Amino acid sequence: MTKRIVIPVGPQHPALKEPASFDVTLKGERVADILVKVGYNHRGIEKGCEGRPYLHCVYLLERVCGICSHSHSTCFIQAVEELANVKIPEKASYIRALFGELERIHSHLLWLGVAAHEIGFDTLLMYSWRDREVVMDLLALLAGNRVNYTVNVIGGVRKDVTEEEKGQILKAVDILEERTKYYVRVATEEVSFIERLSKVGYISYEDALRLGAVGPTGRASGIKRDVRKDDPYAAYEEIDFDIITDDHCDVYGRAVVRVKELLQSYSIIRQLIKKLPQTPLSVNVPKNIPAGEAVSRYEAPRGEDIHYVKSNGTDKPDRVKLRAPTLANVQAVAKMLENGNFADVPIVVAAIDPCFSCTDRMIVAANDVLSEKENRMTWKQLREFSINWYKKNKGVDFSKIKKSDKHI
Amino acid sequence: MKIVDRIVNWARLKSPWVIHFNTGACNACDIEIVASITPTYDLERFGSLLKGTPRHADVLLCSGPVTRQLKDRLVRIYEQMPEPKFVVAVGTCACSGGVFNGCYSMLSGIDEAIPVSMYIPGCPASPDAIIDGVVKLLKEYEKSLKDKK
Numbered sequence: 304m305t306k307r308i309v310i311p312v313g314p315q316h317p318a319l320k321e322p323a324s325f326d327v328t329l330k331g332e333r334v335a336d337i338l339v340k341v342g343y344n345h346r347g348i349e350k351g352c353e354g355r356p357y358l359h360c361v362y363l364l365e366r367v368c369g370i371c372s373h374s375h376s377t378c379f380i381q382a383v384e385e386l387a388n389v390k391i392p393e394k395a396s397y398i399r400a401l402f403g404e405l406e407r408i409h410s411h412l413l414w415l416g417v418a419a420h421e422i423g424f425d426t427l428l429m430y431s432w433r434d435r436e437v438v439m440d441l442l443a444l445l446a447g448n449r450v451n452y453t454v455n456v457i458g459g460v461r462k463d464v465t466e467e468e469k470g471q472i473l474k475a476v477d478i479l480e481e482r483t484k485y486y487v488r489v490a491t492e493e494v495s496f497i498e499r500l501s502k503v504g505y506i507s508y509e510d511a512l513r514l515g516a517v518g519p520t521g522r523a524s525g526i527k528r529d530v531r532k533d534d535p536y537a538a539y540e541e542i543d544f545d546i547i548t549d550d551h552c553d554v555y556g557r558a559v560v561r562v563k564e565l566l567q568s569y570s571i572i573r574q575l576i577k578k579l580p581q582t583p584l585s586v587n588v589p590k591n592i593p594a595g596e597a598v599s600r601y602e603a604p605r606g607e608d609i610h611y612v613k614s615n616g617t618d619k620p621d622r623v624k625l626r627a628p629t630l631a632n633v634q635a636v637a638k639m640l641e642n643g644n645f646a647d648v649p650i651v652v653a654a655i656d657p658c659f660s661c662t663d664r665m666i667v668a669a670n671d672v673l674s675e676k677e678n679r680m681t682w683k684q685l686r687e688f689s690i691n692w693y694k695k696n697k698g699v700d701f702s703k704i705k706k707s708d709k710h711i
Numbered sequence: 712m713k714i715v716d717r718i719v720n721w722a723r724l725k726s727p728w729v730i731h732f733n734t735g736a737c738n739a740c741d742i743e744i745v746a747s748i749t750p751t752y753d754l755e756r757f758g759s760l761l762k763g764t765p766r767h768a769d770v771l772l773c774s775g776p777v778t779r780q781l782k783d784r785l786v787r788i789y790e791q792m793p794e795p796k797f798v799v800a801v802g803t804c805a806c807s808g809g810v811f812n813g814c815y816s817m818l819s820g821i822d823e824a825i826p827v828s829m830y831i832p833g834c835p836a837s838p839d840a841i842i843d844g845v846v847k848l849l850k851e852y853e854k855s856l857k858d859k860k
């Protein structure tokens with residue numbers, strides 16, 4: 304029998320840009336089991352929001368993740384605007400979509416570089432990061448900051464796009480499109496790239512669906528889902544674009560989906576600029592938001608982002624909860640790695656484009672009582688416990704309800 | 712100064728090896744650090760190289776206000792680095808806690824855990840600022856060497 308070895312990866316590790324930790328159990332060269340330990344990047348943002356006025360929350364939530372900062376702030380603001388019952392001016396929704404797409408471009412180019420680095424293709428890393436600077440310069444020009452642009456305010460946006468800036472955006476998009484066509488060629492013709500990524504991190508359509516994969520990870524397994532189409536927000540209803548899917552179901556598919564999405568983003572930006580209406584930038588929203596609850600969805604570069612906001616009539620939220628796309632995708636990673644090679648671990652993890660600063664939303668207080676083994680509950684015990692609790696306290700009997708044997 | 716020392720000092724000044732550690736940052740400062748070593752900014756023209764292990768590094772680039780979970784790791788990484796070592800706090804939140812001030816699972820800044828030689832503010836600190844910071848740090852070090860002589 305082959306001996307099992309546990310290899311700890313992280314929290315500080317050259318392949319990880321963020322503090323996360325994995326215990327990889329190996330059987331020979333093959334991965335037998337993987338234990339993800341998160342929580343190193345837990346900053347208590349949700350709790351931090353509770354003591355802050357809504358406008359301050361926007362700044363704080365933007366810094367959930369510096370790569371998809373616009374996603375988090377837009378998602379939160381959409382929920383707040385729903386609570387306050389305001390409709391933002393049309394121009395604001397166009398500018399929000401514009402920044403959303405610019406962010407997707409910079410995030411996908413960043414991913415391409417990181418993925419290339421993980422497979423030892425550093426030339427591509429340098430290429431794609433060089434091209435990424437084009438869009439970073441554009442963001443700096445439009446918003447004044449390269450990352451964390453804060454164009455959103457509650458009720459609209461704070462910044463107009465002038466005629467001159469429109470020209471610059473279009474020019475930059477032309478340059479980027481040409482470069483991206485080159486990447487499409489790399490992705491479809493470069494044999495070493497294709498060979499390295501094909502059949503790595505395979506997850507079938509059924510498994511991806513069952514484990515709830517979202518964004519490019521899901522779309523690369525053929526799940527045709529995109530919040531921009533399914534539940535259009537900002538200006539996406541008036542924009543024409545395709546949902547990119549792929550049926551490779553492996554890391555290669557994920558790369559193809561992302562590169563092709565870049566091309567879609569360019570076309571979206573062109574349409575947005577062409578149709579940009581002339582309306583005011585924002586409407587006034589009262590400081591105190593009426594009591595209520597709202598959930599909002601947003602297609603971040605990594606997938607569907609969900610924010611829940613509960614207000615209590617004051618100028619501070621009662622509760623903010625967010626579910627970042629990585630949390631949905633991280634479940635699928637264990638499946639992807641099943642029986643894979645140890646050398647594939649970095650690229651498979653990188654292929655979902657993980658963002659642990661988005662994901663580290665909770666910590667488990669493992670106090671003395673909990674850490675005693677017998678006090679931990681298995682899924683079955685937890686179910687029994689809840690059935691008994693409801694029977695005793697609420698007088699309802701749930702034991703008749705059949706348990707789905709498909710649970711994970 | 713012995714000739715060996717002079718060679719060592721020269722090598723140190725011309726090839727500061729850097730290690731990057733994310734201590735609870737929002738990723739923005741981290742991608743800016745990576746951006747600063749890519750072709751447009753090219754920090755490597757100053758001889759610096761991003762290393763994977765603290766034992767090879769002279770400069771520790773930290774971003775993020777230090778989560779309580781990571782504090783011990785940060786101290787451990789710092790202790791593993793050979794002397795002379797420098798710590799650069801990249802970003803406002805690494806300098807002072809920044810936007811996260813008041814969050815329960817945070818310290819407010821790197822200097823609460825380990826001594827810091829250089830602060831680079833900005834949220835995020837732009838690659839130019841990071842390069843400027845590292846170059847200034849080297850200059851200061853050069854000056855201190857001359858003073859010692």
Ligand code: SF4
Nearest residue numbers: 737740802803804834
């Ligand atoms: S300084 Fe700002 S951008 Fe940098 S890590 Fe901290 S919050 Fe993020």
